Amino acid sequence: MSSHSLRQSVPALLVGTFFLGLLLIVFSPYALRETSLFVYLIVVTCIATLFSGYAAVTHRGMRRYIHTLITAGNVCFITYVTALRYEVPVSSDLMLFSQNFFYLIMALIVITQSIEIRTLKLRTFDVFALFSFLFVGALHLYFYVSQGDVYRDYLNGFEEQMVLVSLYMVLAFLYLNRIVTSGQSFRILLLIGILGFTVASIVNQVVAFGGIGHDLVHVLQVSSIFLISLSFLFDETDEDVLIHDSVFDYIIYSTVVMLFMLASDRLLGTSVLDSMIANAVLLLLIRQFVVAKQNALISHRLHTVNTDLETAVTTKAHELEIREQQYRSLFAYHAEPIFLFDLDGEVLSVNEAGSSVLGHTAETLIGTNILDVIEPKDRGAYATALHDLTSGRPETLEVNIVTDDGTKRVWQLMNIPMIINGDVEGIYAIVKDITQMIVQQEQILYQANHDSLTGLHNRYALQEQIEQLIEDGRPFTLMFSDLDGFKEINDQFGHHMGDQLLQHIGKRLRLALLPNEYAGRLGGDEFIVVAEHDDNEMLIERLRRLVYSPPYYLGGTLVEIHASIGIVRYPEHGATLKHLLSNADLAMYKAKEKGRDETVLFAPELREDKEERKLLMEGLDTALEKGEISLYLQPQVDAASKRIIGAEALMRWQRDGVFIPPSEFIPIAEETGHIQDLGRWMIHETFQLMYAFEQGDIDLPKLSVNLSVRQLFDEHLIDYLTTLFNRFPIEPGRLNFELTETVAAHHSERVLNRILELKALGIKLSIDDFGTGYSSLAYLVRYPIDELKIPREFTMQLEENREYQTVTATIVAMARQLGMALVAEGVETEYQETFLRRIGCDSMQGYRYAKPMPLDEFVIFYMKQRQ
Template identity: 35%
Template sequence: MARDLASKTFWRPTGAAMLLGMAGGLAWLLASGRLQPGLASGVAALAVVTVGVFGLQQRRALRAARRERAEQAEKLRALNLLDAISNSTPDIIFTEDLQGRFTFVNQATCRALGQPAAAVLGREAGAFFSNPDRARIAALNAAVIESGGIVASEGEMTTALGRRWYLCTLGPLREPDGRLSGVFGVVHDITERRRQQEHQRQWAQAFESTRDGVIICDARAHIESVNRAFTEITGYTPDDAIGHTPALLHSGRHDAAFYRELWAGVARSGHWRGEIWNRRKDGEIYPEWLTISAVRDEAGVVTNYVGVFTDITRVKRDEAELQRLANYDPLTELPNRRLLHTRLEHALARAARRGGRLALFYIDLDGFKTVNDSLGHPAGDELLIGITRRFQDRVRAGDTLGRPGGDEFLVIAELLHGPQDAAVLAQDLLAAVARPLALAGGQEVYVTASIGISIFPDDGCSDATAMLRDADAALYRAKEQGRNGFCFFTHELNRQAVAKLETEVALRHALQRGELLLHYQPKVCAASGRIVGAEALLRWQRGDELVPPGRFIPIAEQSSLILDIGAWVIDEACAQQARWQALGLAMPRIAVNVAARQFAAGNLDTVVDEALRRHGVAASSLELEVTESMLVDTPAAGIDMLGRLKETGVRLSLDDFGTGYSSLAYLRQFPIDALKIDKSFVDQIDAGPQGSAIVDAVIALAHRLGLTVVAEGVETAAQQAYLRRQGCDELQGFHLARPMPAHAFEALWAGGEVAVG
């Protein structure tokens, strides 16, 4: 029996009593006793107290006990199942008593609290949290106990897993008799869901607030959603668009092949982007920049198409405006230099294919600067617009009229029979300019034009650049011939143009290499022969050749190079004075010629002042000679510049007086110190009284104005004697002394005088 008891023992979990039986026995025994701890696996051992034989009543009790045992086993299995479920779910599951102490926790609860179950059970839940989370937990428990019902709450809490979002559902625990015995809780981590919701909220906000139109279609390209910008751009509301296809927006500008290629691109690469023209609800056709993207699920199946587009109406308008500004003159709205060059290239190509002729007219207005400077830029602009309209009336429909800049115009004339047709058109253009033009201010202005003409293929040019160069050379010759005329390009002009270009390049190098130098021609007192000054004259030492100024100064004056050369001459004259001063030589005043472009640049006074300061020489040691012609066109501006130069302290003289047709009224306003009689008048002295009359008048006028008179170009003793008798103050010319290097001028100065006849 002891063996059977050890191997076949059954007991109630309460340990109050135990039913025993012997397998294969003929009698039933009833034993009662108490449980003792087992020695292995925690199995209970039984200490038997009484054993007896029982009958029918006892057998009934035995069957009832068996049923109870089976029920208890089923409950145990259920509890084990519930335990397995609670520990396999990621949700936090727990129970508490009415004092808020944990009575049950699953593994998820332990992970969230960062503690094992043994450290959690029996402790208040609030002990594992800090405020405000502790207060929130207490409030939820109180709400369940007070209401006796389910309470749900969503919020953030800090656990061992960090700051997380949770959905908490708490409810009452009741005894079989209905009494409230505690609280149960199920807590679901919704952090990821909240992140997704926030992402969706942000996306929805961006979807609605973006300035780009957005359209979302299903896999069959039916519109599912549109944003506010879609409606603002197209005029279609969501109700108008949803359920339709994007064909709702088609403008008709694109054919079916365009859309087939579009969708083929989406199918190939998953997206398409480009410019497309669509139609608004009100019928207006507009351009947009569209990007279409395919949206695929995890299996790679297309679920949606998203189109994002921008209305580029303003961009296209701005592009058109930029294109216009890049290719058209804003004042006259004629093609500018850039577009003219392109059109000339195209015209040359057409003429070459047809075997025909093409003429290019390079037109420059004569006298425009006078109008612009005297009446102001608005008047100059009005003149240009008026001349443009006249030219437009004269050129043929197929010809191109353009304005490359300033007061220049170009005409490209195709389908000409020969030079005679070009001459007829040139005469028409000259006549159009020559008529008086009335301005809005009531003034009537007169200008003329000079025209240079190049003809393809007669002149041998093969491209637009060469043709423009040839026409420009012809224009230069037309101006030299007296203006208000036209000139055809010749190969001799081409030779001269090439030589001019080569000289200009070499001259620029000469300035950089220090090949320029100054020679000095003395000025002497007419009465005593004493040297009173010198004029600095530019020379170019080109290798072994000393290039005279007549061969390069006119070329420099036609370009901005004259500004650099002019500044160098002023600086070198001041530097030479400084060198002489360093040697202890009290040299006389040095005169420097000023070029027209240099005078008109507007900063001559600054150039002079900086040179004087740089070399530390007195302003009284420098004299500037300006020509009368510089002051004729813009006397007011000339007076202003002369005044600024006078403030630097330099001496000013008016060169070539009598050749510029300046007003004597203005002459009184010029702050000058001397007048120089031009050589052309000095040459007439030998012709007798009539020839010398102008010289006499200039001397008398200058003295009446308190000015010194200087006669230049004195080449004979008779001229020298006459000028001295008439009271001319200073003389200059080959008869007295030729221009010489600085060291020779030093030696001459040391002699003190130049012979006076």
């Protein structure tokens, strides 16, 4: 409880209880006043007894003894009040004496226990004891002079000693409350309660009140009893306020004090001199006990401190020995080279790793200077670093070094000052060989900014360079070129030949450019050249003469290549990179429309050609709402039996009665984000269709649907699929999601996690257009893929190109080795079907069996086949 709440609650408890009794006395009829007051005293004291009894049961150790004494005192008071009321033959003085006896023993225990927490200053006690001695003597003389021998009837030795002990308790409690932080609330309540009851008892004996004054004294006693009994509510039981040992010592001490009080009254009489002697002896007895307790406590603490100190010294010495051994082991056997230099770089010590990396023994290196193995260009910087280390702050530095065999390495030296008595006496240098890391970083940086095929700048590096030019406000010319007939070269000679051609173009471009010109590859056969001048004709002439006009000799064949080029200027044709690329793209396509090997400078009217694209983008906004998007199915069949073994769900868009090819609107949907809504609609329709098939006894083994990149990485995809499975409880194994190879080969960790989530739902997965992504095949082993789809581009080339036959046969053999199913797309001829069956691919899809058809036609087609 806080001190603020305590200052509010203690007066409220004390004054409230006293005021309640006062009201009973004032407002009760005179005839019932004694009865009302008796009931009040009994009720309040019984409640107090219940509180103190409960505290005695719930507490342990010294607290239990204290609350037991409080409970015993409360019982004595109940007995005293009851004896007075009903004139029971019980000595009232005996009950009051017993109650005071219990309370004083309890108070002495609390005080002397607190001494063990923080020792009382005996000088303070002696001063207060002298004051108490003089005060009691003066009180005794006052009664003797004013009343003579009659005062013996009002004051006896017991009450006199009660005053003395009460004054002692005032000193002890007040001093403890000032110096001891824990248990203050508990002691304050005991102080107020015990002193209130003691003072009331003494005043009642000395003054001999009668009538309402006697009643008020009892009310004050009851209020004090109530407050004492409630003290446990404020006892900070979490704090170690009272120690649970030496209970016997405290009880013996308190009993001796009380017995001495009685003996002094009976043996020494009540003369002034005898009373003063008794009081002095009592104070000396109390002081002697306090001194004994302090000495015992100091002796115990001194012994404990000596023992702890001895243990600490032994432990510390052992720890220092262990740490020294640990340091030696760390220094000697550390995998990284560690050197100890002086401030001039002279080697004082070196571990085995350090001597090995330099090709010398440790004995040979000691006494040499580390600057001798550092390349001259880095010596000055490292010598400066050694000097700066005298400030005491570690410093890390990279230097180039030459080993004994002439090998050049790059070291990262973590230099740590060796500080002894506040002065830097040497330097520890922990060596990390970062040669390989630097090489890798340079490779990564190169790969991050260069196209892996041609060595030119890639899209991201070009973007940074162009945006920097725009930010600086420097005019430039941008040329966007696309090779003419590149697809035919791929089809005729194969993709490997196309890659060789792109590599040769990259080499020629690098040789043809001036210092203020640079080129990059956007992707495929698209290149960009940026020139920080406006001499377009000179640049075009140079590019065509050195890059695009001369034939290329590839695979023993001369190949001619041309390029359509679109040109834009900054800032005339756009203020941002996005606008410049868009306008350059428009100009390039206009050049292609004019024929091969053409160049077109952007003009604003070219943008009119994009109106159709804009209309498609706007139409996609409402295509689903208008019901223009529909679901088509293309059967997948077993080539041997011609039976349907599955189907692929395809999306068709019919606008104003005209079908728009997927090749036109799907890329736009991907770019604008409409693919999210279209994809969700497609998945929902697929679930609903499979559920209808299962309910209608249409046993379609498999239904495939394409999953776009945006859909795969949609954070709500799994929740959405779970909802659909709950709504349409279909067999998950009949649902097949087709992923593009490009998606599977990139973002491997992200893709793997999502694939595992899909597999956990029971969905099967396919790689669509396998082999067209130029990607690593490692993901086939890593990912739990169920099926590979041979792309239409491969199938269409089987009759004319033996390379494609080899590639397709390799894909089939690999899939069979990995336990994957196969589906060949675009099968249209008997030759294609026969070849695919011969190499082991029996599942096919294409116009040879059925074209994509609306749902109703597919159901009729399927049912006819089953008959």
